Amino acid sequence: MKRFSWFNATTLTLGFAFLYLPMVILVIYSFNESKLVTVWAGFSTKWYGELLRNQEFLDAAWVTLRVAVFSSTIATILGTMAATVLVRSGRFMGRTLFSGMIYAPLVMPEVITGLSLLLLFIGIGLDRGVFTIVLAHTTFSMCYVSVVVSSRLSSFDRSLEEAALDLGCSPFAAFRLVTLPIIAPAVISGWLLAFTLSLDDLVIASFTTGPSATTLPIKIFSAVRLGVSPEINALSTLMIAIVTVGVITTSLITKRASVAQQRDEQAAARAT
């Protein structure tokens, strides 16, 4: 028996109001006619128009998107490999260092990661720009991917893969035909996590970028340092809308996929 009282209902209402009100207010004020962001002067979508005509923002959005797609894709491949190593490879030389390097970036302050990568890029004389941001983002997001994927891998029934090997699959074919479809939801959520982390990152990108590449968070940060602006409100609203739609769709899809998968796995387990 679970007890759910008025006290719980009140704390949940207040708590979620605290979490969501600031964003709701931001969204409402993005439709404000007035340039003064704290005074309501009627409904208007003109700031969205201004935003779409602002070439600097569009360029920055394009840079950010490219960085996010490349870094999250490489990070997903490397992170899945690292997860396989962590869960499957048993003992090897330097295993402790390996798992240390996977977990350390998760708790490392961004300023330190950014500073150290910048000093590396300068040390080896690499021109800073989109390429260096991709390297930096891949490095920290592959660690998140490997944590997500390894939790799925460790709960996965290895005998399925062994059966494939016994039936004459090559190790790679067994991975592609058996393991990968089963860990796919984790790989996909790892990719999404890496993608959002990259879209979101201000500090590491600021350190590792050069004059040729400005990402959206860098652009937003330099704009909001001067104060609140209706254009940024409009941009934020668009980003919040995209994230909300994205999260809800993927959670519905992965939920359906994982239910179907559990059914398949159980059927397979019964068959063996």
Added chain:
Amino acid sequence: MNLRRFFLIAVPYLWLGALFLVPFVIVLKIALSDIALSIPPYTPQLDLSAGWEGVRSFFADLDFENFTFLTTDDLYWKAYLSSLQIALISTFVTLLVGYPMAYGMARAASEWRPTLLMLVILPFWTSFLIRIYAWMGILSNEGLLNQFLLWTGLISEPLTILNTNLAVYIGIVYAYLPFMILPIYAALEKMDDSLLEAAEDLGCSRVTAFWLVTIPLSKSGIIAGCFLVFIPAIGEFVIPSLLGGSGTLMIGKVLWEEFFSNRDWPVASAVAIILLLILIIPIILFQRNEQKQREAEG
């Protein structure tokens, strides 16, 4: 060892080694160097063309001068202390706000729980920068909070909240609240309710049962949540620079300014090294807690 396994281990290993481990060695090296008016702006440079003599004189020129400098200029240790203080207080407040929410979620009807969980996770996917920015419009002198308070008549003068430490506390609690709720909720959800009933049957009041049964059983979640808030809060940069004022001292901000405004790379590196040393203890404690939990479950 077969080639496939070697390849599988070597690729992520080399990647992390080159882009995570090597950069740290470089930071350590530059922290021991001196600032110089050159490109890059520090000395000594490793001169391999001079052979062994070059390596020897390179190591001879490294010293702890920057670390001594950090202890003499009180800006730095004040920044470390105030980062610790801000992180501690905001972690505590986050716990006070997050625990009742996690508790309420765990007590909600089971068909509601996935939705509530999603509502906690959703802000985490939304841009951190935007969520902090949202508070700038609320907390400013002409902002909505002041307008609301003036309208209710609770205050007659607008309160100055933005650009003070209070705004930084609000920002940290707001931004990291999901990190506190999720592990506590995970611990509370697993809890067996018959334990509470047993405690009450044995004569506990509901409040005592809560203190003696629920809190201890959710301890691992509380510890995990506190570390998940405390560790990133110490090195936080975005929150103090957008919501804090000139009087807000936080080490992430100091490091940023030392690097970008003063262009003093050796001192910035030394600041980073000390910050890491401060963080190592909570990180190790956090890992232990996670490991204990895994063992308890496995």
